[in-house]
Amino acid sequence: xxxxxxxxxxxxxxxxxxxxxxxxxxxxxxxxxxxxxxxxxxxxxxxxxxxxxxxxxxxxxxxxxxxxxxxxxxxxxxxxxxxxxxxxxxxxxxxxxxxxxxxxxxxxxxxxxxxxxxxxxxxxxxxxxxxxxxxxxxxxxxxxxxxxxxxxxxxxxxxxxxxxxxxxxxxxxxxxxxxxxxxxxxxxxxxxxxxxxxxxxxxxxxxxxxxxxxxxxxxxxxxxxxxxxxxxxxxxxxxxxxxxxxxxxxxxxxxxxxxxxxxxxxxxxxxxxxxxxxxxxxxxxxxxxxxxxxxxxx
Amino acid sequence: xxxxxxxxxxxxxxxxxxxxxxxxxxxxxxxxxxxxxxxxxxxxxxxxxxxxxxxxxxxxxxxxxxxxxxxxxxxxxxxxxxxxxxxxxxxxxxxxxxxxxxxxxxxxxxxxxxxxxxxxxxxxxxxxxxxxxxxxxxxxxxxxxxxxxxxxxxxxxxxxxxxxxxxxxxxxxxxxxxxxxxxxxxxxxxxxxxxxxxxxxxxxxxxxxxxxxxxxxxxxxxxxxxxxxxxxxxxxxxxxxxxxxxxxxxxxxxxxxxxxxxxxxxxxxxxxxxxxxxxxxxxxxxxxxxxxxxxxxxxxxxxxx
Amino acid sequence: xxxxxxxxxxxxxxxxxxxxxxxxxxxxxxxxxxxxxxxxxxxxxxxxxxxxxxxxxxxxxxxxxxxxxxxxxxxxxxxxxxxxxxxxxxxxxxxxxxxxxxxxxxxxxxxxxxxxxxxxxxxxxxxxxxxxxxxxxxxxxxxxxxxxxxxxxxxxxxxxxxxxxxxxxxxxxxxxxxxxxxxxxxxxxxxxxxxxxxxxxxxxxxxxxxxxxxxxxxxxxxxxxxxxxxxxxxxxxxxxxxxxxxxxxxxxxxxxxxxxxxxxxxxxxxxxxxxxxxxxxxxxxxxxxxxxxxxxxxxxxxxxxxxxxxxxxxxxxxxxxxxxxxxxxxxxxxxxxxxxxxxxxxxxxxxxxxxxxxxxxxxxxxx
Numbered sequence: 002x003x004x005x006x007x008x009x010x011x012x013x014x015x016x017x018x019x020x021x022x023x024x025x026x027x028x029x030x031x032x033x034x035x036x037x038x039x040x041x042x043x044x045x046x047x048x049x050x051x052x053x054x055x056x057x058x059x060x061x062x063x064x065x066x067x068x069x070x071x072x073x074x075x076x077x078x079x080x081x082x083x084x085x086x087x088x089x090x091x092x093x094x095x096x097x098x099x100x101x102x103x104x105x106x107x108x109x110x111x112x113x114x115x116x117x118x119x120x121x122x123x124x125x126x127x128x129x130x131x132x133x134x135x136x137x138x139x140x141x142x143x144x145x146x147x148x149x150x151x152x153x154x155x156x157x158x159x160x161x162x163x164x165x166x167x168x169x170x171x172x173x174x175x176x177x178x179x180x181x182x183x184x185x186x187x188x189x190x191x192x193x194x195x196x197x198x199x200x201x202x203x204x205x206x207x208x209x210x211x212x213x214x215x216x217x218x219x220x221x222x223x224x225x226x227x228x229x230x231x232x233x234x235x236x237x238x239x240x241x242x243x244x245x246x247x248x249x250x251x252x253x254x255x256x257x258x259x260x261x262x263x264x265x266x267x268x269x270x271x272x273x274x275x276x277x278x279x280x281x282x283x284x285x286x287x288x289x290x291x292x293x294x295x296x297x298x299x
Numbered sequence: 300x301x302x303x304x305x306x307x308x309x310x311x312x313x314x315x316x317x318x319x320x321x322x323x324x325x326x327x328x329x330x331x332x333x334x335x336x337x338x339x340x341x342x343x344x345x346x347x348x349x350x351x352x353x354x355x356x357x358x359x360x361x362x363x364x365x366x367x368x369x370x371x372x373x374x375x376x377x378x379x380x381x382x383x384x385x386x387x388x389x390x391x392x393x394x395x396x397x398x399x400x401x402x403x404x405x406x407x408x409x410x411x412x413x414x415x416x417x418x419x420x421x422x423x424x425x426x427x428x429x430x431x432x433x434x435x436x437x438x439x440x441x442x443x444x445x446x447x448x449x450x451x452x453x454x455x456x457x458x459x460x461x462x463x464x465x466x467x468x469x470x471x472x473x474x475x476x477x478x479x480x481x482x483x484x485x486x487x488x489x490x491x492x493x494x495x496x497x498x499x500x501x502x503x504x505x506x507x508x509x510x511x512x513x514x515x516x517x518x519x520x521x522x523x524x525x526x527x528x529x530x531x532x533x534x535x536x537x538x539x540x541x542x543x544x545x546x547x548x549x550x551x552x553x554x555x556x557x558x559x560x561x562x563x564x565x566x567x568x569x570x571x572x573x574x575x576x577x578x579x580x581x582x583x584x585x586x587x588x589x590x591x592x593x594x595x596x597x598x599x600x601x602x603x604x
Numbered sequence: 605x606x607x608x609x610x611x612x613x614x615x616x617x618x619x620x621x622x623x624x625x626x627x628x629x630x631x632x633x634x635x636x637x638x639x640x641x642x643x644x645x646x647x648x649x650x651x652x653x654x655x656x657x658x659x660x661x662x663x664x665x666x667x668x669x670x671x672x673x674x675x676x677x678x679x680x681x682x683x684x685x686x687x688x689x690x691x692x693x694x695x696x697x698x699x700x701x702x703x704x705x706x707x708x709x710x711x712x713x714x715x716x717x718x719x720x721x722x723x724x725x726x727x728x729x730x731x732x733x734x735x736x737x738x739x740x741x742x743x744x745x746x747x748x749x750x751x752x753x754x755x756x757x758x759x760x761x762x763x764x765x766x767x768x769x770x771x772x773x774x775x776x777x778x779x780x781x782x783x784x785x786x787x788x789x790x791x792x793x794x795x796x797x798x799x800x801x802x803x804x805x806x807x808x809x810x811x812x813x814x815x816x817x818x819x820x821x822x823x824x825x826x827x828x829x830x831x832x833x834x835x836x837x838x839x840x841x842x843x844x845x846x847x848x849x850x851x852x853x854x855x856x857x858x859x860x861x862x863x864x865x866x867x868x869x870x871x872x873x874x875x876x877x878x879x880x881x882x883x884x885x886x887x888x889x890x891x892x893x894x895x896x897x898x899x900x901x902x903x904x905x906x907x908x909x910x911x912x913x914x915x916x917x918x919x920x921x922x923x924x925x926x927x928x929x930x931x932x933x934x935x936x937x938x939x940x941x942x943x944x945x946x947x948x949x950x951x952x953x954x955x956x957x958x959x960x961x962x963x964x965x966x967x968x969x970x971x
Contacts (some may be wrong), residue, residue: 504677
């Protein structure tokens, strides 16, 4: 059979993307996983010592800072989940009271355009004990006001959470608003005619209808938290001590400061596993959503 | 909809003349409005504080009144941030970073949009049997953490001999954004009517001609969305610039972070805040100019899986 | 103009078979309509010819050329789509020109063809407009123009009139017919609308479940349906069918309808297969072949006096529904008879022998 151009052209056009995927992603991931089983330090080694192939992971989980990082990951995830809750409440309120919708949306969304580095620096400035909000409050009669969160290991994570919520609030609100707007308007009329109260309407009808949106938000938030690096650098640079390290910060640090490829790879592999654990429900939910849509179509 | 459920129907007349009822302002509306205003203040205040700080002379800053407007407005901090901000020992201002960011932005935009629009087009409209499998791989690639591919990418980029140049940073950005952008383009092109493409296949049959003459001219909206998404992503990136940039090729965010975070000397807050604002201005301009597309861009990658 | 041949075409989607061993010859200059209900495989067949789908097995030739493995744009075809498929970002003129892009013509020839088509279809005054600024009928003309400029030997139509309103559809029907009469292209036209098929085709291929049930001129299809499916699919109101049993009565063949004891005389029917006593058959009587309350005609196959159930009038026509056992018999009547008609009245309807259709009840084939 002769070569048909309509067969060959699209495959040719796909070649760059396939090459990028194979080298940049598939191959690179495989390489990193492989390295995590070697004794690589400053330069990659390719020999796996069968007796010590798990030694990087043993060292990793014996490392106290790594445990701190994992713990911070959890704290950050739970804390920033408030952004979803507030995002939903804001979306619901904006959707109900159309008055000023455009203005509120513009204001609530602008932090998204600001980089996390700038976000971190700005909040660092606000948290400044001698010149920031704390000083302002004390200067206005609140002598015991304490807003110097970043200086103490116990509260530094809360500072990062606050800045993360500030940055992400608009994003989750926008997703929620899109979800709310996709709900058939007749439901609102029907509920009104039936005399269903607003609270019950949301709890029993609207929120269950938006469970896919909530799931999407939760998964995106989790994925974002696993990647949390810039905000930590900008606000605390990991400190005080190592109290605000995250796995992402840990992995970068293991490579750039400790120059240990094997160790950094092991941390990155754990990050990948966490990502996949978060990601699987999204795949399942997407498939479920697609099937439901198909069923609805008949 | 409101009219139907609230106004009792007046047969006959109602259809002709519905009296416009004056909106009663309810207590709950005021409460909601007040709440929204408070949240908006929480979101808006940091921007306000940064702006006023950047216009204050250093003497006013030490008073600790961060919410006050400057008594004596000055653009000195802005000039200093642009021209004299120090990173380490070099005090060349943030302007070098600005130019680096621009030099990174354009090649990465061209590269990533070219490759992902063509890939999305081929996957959506041409018959490639392994398209679905490839899309699934891209879907996963779009979400993997950067750390898992960072070291091999450094090795690859170094072996290409461009490590430490703006080209390296641009190339890595194009690679990293390719999966997500491809998915966005593919979802958009999938909605082009099948018959239109069939007509083009019968008329011309050329993969590239159909792309240039039919598909690309129909992509206006999605191009703007993707452009905004890429501009904000690349401009606001820190990690890629930090990892792949050389001493004189670091983007704006990296220079900003280095000078503010790691500087040993006395912190000059007004200059720092001016530098932060300078860094934030380009994406903010994009946001305020193209808000509608911006929201679409930020969320389109997220919802359509 | 070339002829088109399908030879032993097989098309499967995965394990789902749409066409099995289908062969069809479209003669040169012919207007062939592929007619059938949705899902019968007619559009699949058209797409295989166009090259938009690949055959699983078999061969397609256009003229003397085997085009089975040739790209759609190289097959020497032009196609008009159901949704018109005009390029939204191009002007009308741009749409016409793009149709020529695979042909590598010189500039003068392109100009000549574009202005020829514009004139032929009376779209000259809208050449600079975008498709979104055109009405449905205008878009249709542009779509046809885009197909005509190619001067392709074979023109394909995929339900091109289904998006138009009734009045425009009638106009365009005539227009397409005139185009065929003056240009003599070979046309393959897919539709599920029997009126389009009957009015435009030189031959109709009726399809069902991936099989061509009958191919013939509109008259043949209508008057001599090859099987029950074709008989029932063609004609509105639909043909009346009676389940009956064959009987030999003093050398005469009759079909007896058990519930009403109506006997239909088949002795003058031109049987294609030998009738046998006791054979179950289906007798088809088209509503418009009845004559009503006409005592003078006695050459008929059957005369029956039946009560009227109801009647309806559709413009120039009227139909009475008579009760025959457990089924209704549709009879076309003069509209003027409507006024005197009352429910429950008895109507005498007779049917001429030469219009009868008799089918073997087991195979469904015409006898």
